Amino acid sequence: MSLIDRFTNSWAKFRKPGYYEEFDYAWTMSVDLDRCSGCGACVTACQAENNLPTVGEDEMARGREMTWIRIERYWEGEFPNIKLRFIPMMCQHCDTAPCETVCPVSATYHNQDGLNTQVYNRCIGTRSCAVYCPYEVRYFNYYDHHWDSPLEQQLNPDVTVREKGVMEKCTFCIQRIRQAKDHAKDDGRRRILDGEVQPACAQTCPTEALVFGNRNDPGSEIAKSLENPRAYHVLKELNTDSSVTYLKKVDADAS
Amino acid sequence: MQADTRELQFADVNDDVVRSIVQTGTKYYVTLAIAFGVTLACFMFPWFYQLYYGIGAAGNNHPAVWGTYLASFIFWIGLSHSGTLLSCVLHITNSAWRKAIYRSAEAMTLFSLMVAATMVMVHVGRPWFIHWAIPYPNQMEMWPNFRSPLMFDVMAITTYLTGSSIFIYMGSIPDFAAVRDRTTGWRHHMYVLFSLGWRGTDTQWHRLGWAYTFLAVLIIPLAVSVHSIVSWDFAMSIVPSLHQTIFAPYFVVGAIYSGTAGIVTVMFMLRKYMGFEQYIKPMHFDNLGKLLLVLSLIWTYINIVEVFTGWFSGASGEIEALKYRLFGFYAVLYWEMILFCAVAPLLMISKRFRTSLVPMLFLSIAINIGMYTERFLIVATSQPRQYLPDAWGLYIPSIVEISIIVGSLAMFVTLFLIFVKIYPSVSIYEVKETMDMPKRKGAPHGQ
Amino acid sequence: MANNAVGLFDEPEGALEAAGDLKGAGFGRPELISPIPLEGVEEVLGEKKSIIKRFTFFGAIFGGLSGFALAAGTAVLFVHPSGGRPIITFPPFLIITYEMTILFGIVATVLGFLISARLPAIRERLYVPEAAVDKFAVTVPCDTDEQFEQAAAILRNAGADEIRQLSGQA
Numbered sequence: 001m002s003l004i005d006r007f008t009n010s011w012a013k014f015r016k017p018g019y020y021e022e023f024d025y026a027w028t029m030s031v032d033l034d035r036c037s038g039c040g041a042c043v044t045a046c047q048a049e050n051n052l053p054t055v056g057e058d059e060m061a062r063g064r065e066m067t068w069i070r071i072e073r074y075w076e077g078e079f080p081n082i083k084l085r086f087i088p089m090m091c092q093h094c095d096t097a098p099c100e101t102v103c104p105v106s107a108t109y110h111n112q113d114g115l116n117t118q119v120y121n122r123c124i125g126t127r128s129c130a131v132y133c134p135y136e137v138r139y140f141n142y143y144d145h146h147w148d149s150p151l152e153q154q155l156n157p158d159v160t161v162r163e164k165g166v167m168e169k170c171t172f173c174i175q176r177i178r179q180a181k182d183h184a185k186d187d188g189r190r191r192i193l194d195g196e197v198q199p200a201c202a203q204t205c206p207t208e209a210l211v212f213g214n215r216n217d218p219g220s221e222i223a224k225s226l227e228n229p230r231a232y233h234v235l236k237e238l239n240t241d242s243s244v245t246y247l248k249k250v251d252a253d254a255s
Numbered sequence: 256m257q258a259d260t261r262e263l264q265f266a267d268v269n270d271d272v273v274r275s276i277v278q279t280g281t282k283y284y285v286t287l288a289i290a291f292g293v294t295l296a297c298f299m300f301p302w303f304y305q306l307y308y309g310i311g312a313a314g315n316n317h318p319a320v321w322g323t324y325l326a327s328f329i330f331w332i333g334l335s336h337s338g339t340l341l342s343c344v345l346h347i348t349n350s351a352w353r354k355a356i357y358r359s360a361e362a363m364t365l366f367s368l369m370v371a372a373t374m375v376m377v378h379v380g381r382p383w384f385i386h387w388a389i390p391y392p393n394q395m396e397m398w399p400n401f402r403s404p405l406m407f408d409v410m411a412i413t414t415y416l417t418g419s420s421i422f423i424y425m426g427s428i429p430d431f432a433a434v435r436d437r438t439t440g441w442r443h444h445m446y447v448l449f450s451l452g453w454r455g456t457d458t459q460w461h462r463l464g465w466a467y468t469f470l471a472v473l474i475i476p477l478a479v480s481v482h483s484i485v486s487w488d489f490a491m492s493i494v495p496s497l498h499q500t501i502f503a504p505y506f507v508v509g510a511i512y513s514g515t516a517g518i519v520t521v522m523f524m525l526r527k528y529m530g531f532e533q534y535i536k537p538m539h540f541d542n543l544g545k546l547l548l549v550l551s552l553i554w555t556y557i558n559i560v561e562v563f564t565g566w567f568s569g570a571s572g573e574i575e576a577l578k579y580r581l582f583g584f585y586a587v588l589y590w591e592m593i594l595f596c597a598v599a600p601l602l603m604i605s606k607r608f609r610t611s612l613v614p615m616l617f618l619s620i621a622i623n624i625g626m627y628t629e630r631f632l633i634v635a636t637s638q639p640r641q642y643l644p645d646a647w648g649l650y651i652p653s654i655v656e657i658s659i660i661v662g663s664l665a666m667f668v669t670l671f672l673i674f675v676k677i678y679p680s681v682s683i684y685e686v687k688e689t690m691d692m693p694k695r696k697g698a699p700h701g702q
Numbered sequence: 703m704a705n706n707a708v709g710l711f712d713e714p715e716g717a718l719e720a721a722g723d724l725k726g727a728g729f730g731r732p733e734l735i736s737p738i739p740l741e742g743v744e745e746v747l748g749e750k751k752s753i754i755k756r757f758t759f760f761g762a763i764f765g766g767l768s769g770f771a772l773a774a775g776t777a778v779l780f781v782h783p784s785g786g787r788p789i790i791t792f793p794p795f796l797i798i799t800y801e802m803t804i805l806f807g808i809v810a811t812v813l814g815f816l817i818s819a820r821l822p823a824i825r826e827r828l829y830v831p832e833a834a835v836d837k838f839a840v841t842v843p844c845d846t847d848e849q850f851e852q853a854a855a856i857l858r859n860a861g862a863d864e865i866r867q868l869s870g871q872a
Contacts, residue, residue: 003779010778014789063316063648072645089643096786098493103784104405105387106397110783122397124387125310125380127320128405131638132492136646140320140380142311164309165380235642238493241786265737265836390772398776402787402794410798414805421812428821433737433834451816452823455833458750459819460739465752466815470808473758477804484797687738693713693836 023114025192026243027172028215029202030225031088033249035209038086042201042210043067046090049173049200051159053145066139068170069201085249088210090201091116091137091170092234092242099129099138107167114243115172125165134235135242138169172212173199194220215243263533265693268686272430272679273437275529279676282528290669298662301655302377310380312655319638319650324378326630327660330513331371331667332412332485333506333626337514338364339419340478341546343471352542354685355534358430359525360518361423362678366670367517368416370663377659404487411477411484418474425467428453430679445677482510489633495572496565496580496637505557512550512596513626519543519619521671523612525680534681537610544609547622551600558597572642580636584649588628589636595625706828707850708841709857710864714740717838720860722746724842727856729849732842735833754814761810762803769802770795828870837863 046052046069055066069090076083093116100108100116107122108129130138144164147155155161158175162168180197184190194213202210213222225231230248233240305312315322338360345353376382388399388409399406432453435446453459486506489497519540526535562581565573581589599621602608609615635650674680711717714736721732725747734743744750773795781789816822833839840857844850854865 007775007778010781010789014778014781014783059311062314063318064311065317070645072643074645087645089645098785100784101400101787102403102405102491104399104403104409105384106400106780106782106784108784110786122387123381124384126378126405127315127380128403128488130320131494131497134493134642136318136641136643139317140310140315142315143309163381164311167380238642240493269835390776396780398780400782400784401773401777401798402784402791404794407794407797407801410801414801414808417805418808421808425812425815429737429834436831436834451821452827453821454823454827454829455735455737457734457736457740457743457747459821460736461743461750462752462754462815462819464739465754466811469754469758469811473762473804473807473811477801480797480800480804684738 023216024112025177025214026114026216027093027177028114028213028222028226028243028245029090029172029199030211030222030228030231030245030247032209032211032225032247033085033087034230034247035207036086036088036249037207037209038071038073038084039206040071041204041206042069042088043071045200045204046170048154049156049159050171051155051161053141053147055145059142064142066141068137068139068168070137087234087246088201089135089137089234090244091172092135092240092244093172095241095243096239098132098134098240102128102132104128113177115174115177116169117171117174118167118169120160120162120166120168123166125167127167129167134238134240138167141166141168173197176200191217194222263690265687265690267533268681268683268690269433269437271530271534272681272683273434275531275681276434276676276679277438277442283672283676287669287672290665290672293665294662294669296662297658298373298666301658301662305377305655306382312653314651314653314656316648316650318641318646318648319635321378321634321638322650323631323634323652323656323660324374326627326634327663328371328374328378329485329506329630329633330627331367331374331663332482333510333513333630334517334623335364335367335371335415335419335514336478336482336507336510337518338362338367339415339422339474340511341515341518343422343474343478346468346471347475351689352539354689355531355536355681356518356522356539357685358423358427358678358682359521359675359680361419361426362671362674362680363514363517363521364419365416365423366667366674367514368412368419369670370667372412372416373666374663404484404491407484408488411481415477415481418470418477422467422470422474424449425463425470426682426685427679428463429455430683433683434679442677479507482507489637494637494641495570496576496640497633499561499564501557501561501564505561508550508553508557509626509629512547512554513623515543515547515550516619516622516626519547519615520623523616523619525675526612529675529680531681534686537612540612540615541606541609544603544615547600547619548603551597551603551622555597558593572640576637576640579640580632583636583640585632585636589632592625592628592632595621596629599625705844705850706841706868706870707844707853707857708828708830708839708866708868709854709860709862710830710832710866711838711840711860711862712836714742714838716861717840718742718746720840720857720862723856723860724840724853727852729842729844729853732840733828735830735839735841737834737836737838740838753818754811757810757814757817758807761813762807764810765806766799766803768806769799772802773798826870828868830866830868841868 052066055064069088072087072089074085097116100110105122105124107119109117111117127140141162141164176197180192184192194217198212202212211221211225213220215222226245228247231245232248233242234246313322342357342361376385379385390399428450431446431450435450483503486502490499490502492498522535525531565577599618639648639650709720717734721734724732774790777789828841830839842853844853857865
């Protein structure tokens with residue numbers, strides 16, 4: 001296609017905002033806070049699946065954690081009437097993500113599946129995306145990480161190991177999504193079935209608090225989750241249009 | 256004020272400026288060596304350490320990913336504002352007191368911008384790829400993201416750097432010609448090149464005057480836009496305490512404020528160490544002091560607005576961030592900033608204070624310390640208190656960062672020291688314009 | 703290479719008067735070499751037109767168009783959906799346009815200055831080093847000796863300190 005053709009086609013297609021709302025698969029996750037027990041299995045699974053480094057005690061004490069999903073803990077009240085709430089917080093894959101616009105080298109963008117992707121090769125480490133994210137789910141590699149032998153045998157070959165100076169965050173296990181798409185294509189051009197692809201955290205959750213799927217699929221489990229009256233988005237007032245829905249915890253003694 | 260023993264003549268101006276360039280004593284070389292040494296030890300070596308080991312050498316952590324490098328970057332861009340912007344504004348308004356001081360003020364602008372550019376390279380996680388932020392056609396067919404406030408930064412600072420260098424150079428062409436006639440050796444060859452063969456004919460003066468005025472008219476909106484754009488790095492985020500519309504005027508006023516204080520410091524040093532007592536007079540400090548006073552009052556007002564609108568909104572995120580800034584871990588720094596930048600400058604209401612040079616020097620340094628604190632607080636007290644309380648943290652700069660701050664100041668001093676021995680630091684022809692014209696011999700006054 | 707009569711004055715009024723007299727006596731356009739820009743030159747020697755403003759204007763327009771073309775063109779060539787914004791968004795692109803307008807305006811002004819002031823000087827031209835310090839020089843080209851005497855007389859009349867005969871092109 002000539003340059004002029006590319007220009008006019010793109011102008012027609014992308015001039016209006018909302019062009020991106022027609023997603024191919026619209027990957028969504030729902031977190032049922034009533035079922036979440038705060039066990040942290042999702043954190044460990046994510047670390048295993050995505051080659052997350054173990055930063056060590058000193059670095060954790062300095063606040064340089066590297067956990068793409070973290071369990072936020074909020075206490076209310078005094079002992080013995082303590083109420084403890086857990087909120088697993090991962091990248092919300094916002095449709096109007098504040099982090100995407102600010103990267104000067106276009107290292108983060110919204111792909112056609114509704115995922116907010118991070119391109120490690122392009123990142124030059126200005127860290128402005130981390131400042132702009134209101135959920136603070138972006139993590140920076142402050143050092144090169146290494147795995148003592150034989151721990152490097154445990155690394156996932158489908159995922160890269162990031163060098164120092166690069167931003168990273170939850171990707172909804174995009175390597176598993178890609179693999180599922182490949183299997184679907186091998187099986188003869190079918191679509192990915194509901195439940196066929198699960199990110200590591202949803203797969204591991206013992207109470208099935210994390211549900212993942214394609215909200216464009218009307219019969220999927222995630223579509224049912226979204227209709228739940230307990231559903232809400234964290235920091236919805238900031239209009240980030242996040243793809244992660246939280247189901248409010250049922251409070252037994254709430255008035 | 257001492258009375259001049261003999262009235263200054265045109266020829267004295269040339270003599271003084273040429274002497275200031277050509278004469279170098281031991282004191283100069285010792286100062287240059289110290290400045291360069293501190294730059295190497297405190298800026299280059301810690302930076303290479305950080306390049307090798309990673310940004311972990313700095314004190315950044317999970318919520319506080321931006322630190323003193325960005326605060327220093329904004330501080331140096333701010334310091335750059337006053338020189339060229341002030342020079343242009345005072346040129347448009349035909350003010351006479353600008354003539355002796357504007358050359359070094361513009362040099363200050365240029366070197367601050369250079370130091371700010373190096374601070375960006377120190378701040379970024381993978382500086383060996385920083386050229387990707389420049390739009391150039393490449394085999395990856397990738398272009399930078401022009402929607403990003405950081406890209407506005409790149410374009411604005413490139414334009415400002417180009418504009419300031421062109422502006423200072425254009426204004427110095429006649430001075431290079433004057434100095435070229437009186438120097439020998441490598442200096443002479445350098446000035447022959449720089450002066451472009453300027454002769455001083457009326458045609459050339461006419462053209463220079465027009466071009467200079469056009470440049471001044473173009474640079475004023477540019478300078479205002481540059482620091483507004485730098486402020487939008489912060490203001491376009493949606494985190495509390497950064498997402499405020501007052502940021503653009505706040506940063507621009509703060510920049511002119513700290514830049515003017517920087518000019519006072521530089522003027523004092525030039526006057527004392529380069530023998531410019533007859534050119535940089537207490538009158539200049541008086542005028543700069545008045546300007547500083549006005550800017551200090553505006554800055555105070557803007558700070559009050561920021562605190563007030565945050566409190567008035569009642570939004571929990573804003574109130575929490577405000578409380579942290581005023582009474583949290585860095586409360587001492589906040590009130591020190593208020594003391595140095597809002598309270599202490601009120602001393603300049605008295606003319607006696609404004610015209611006494613050493614107190615003005617100390618006050619200008621105090622103002623710049625306070626303004627650096629302001630930039631630091633914007634970075635260090637906004638990130639640790641965002642919307643989700645679980646992700647709150649604390650940011651303490653590491654020794655590497657503090658050393659790099661000191662090193663960047665030493666780098667600025669080194670560049671300036673080299674400047675004063677190469678470039679005429681007081682504008683010869685403009686100073687002559689402020690002096691009395693030679694009168695016709697034997698003619699009555701007023702002819 | 704023409705001969706030139708050069709008169710050195712201690713003060714500008716004499717130089718201006720001499721220039722006016724020389725022009726009135728029918729010589730070619732006299733040139734005033736001075737260490738500072740002089741006032742009153744235009745009354746004596748006639749209005750000067752400056753083409754610099756045309757450079758600035760067209761430079762700025764070109765800058766604005768190319769700034770927007772850069773931002774919008776690269777956004778369309780490399781479609782990069784981010785933050786739900788349209789691919790060609792005006793608020794950020796107007797800032798880029800603004801900066802490029804000023805950048806090209808500045809560069810065009812400098813080019814206009816260099817071209818109209820005929821700098822850098824490739825050939826050596828008539829120059830009086832004292833005129834960079836505290837003297838004001840009036841130079842006028844003379845072809846013959848009588849013209850030189852006539853010019854010298856006018857210059858002396860106006861109060862010249864020194865008369866020189868220099869060869870060179872003004």
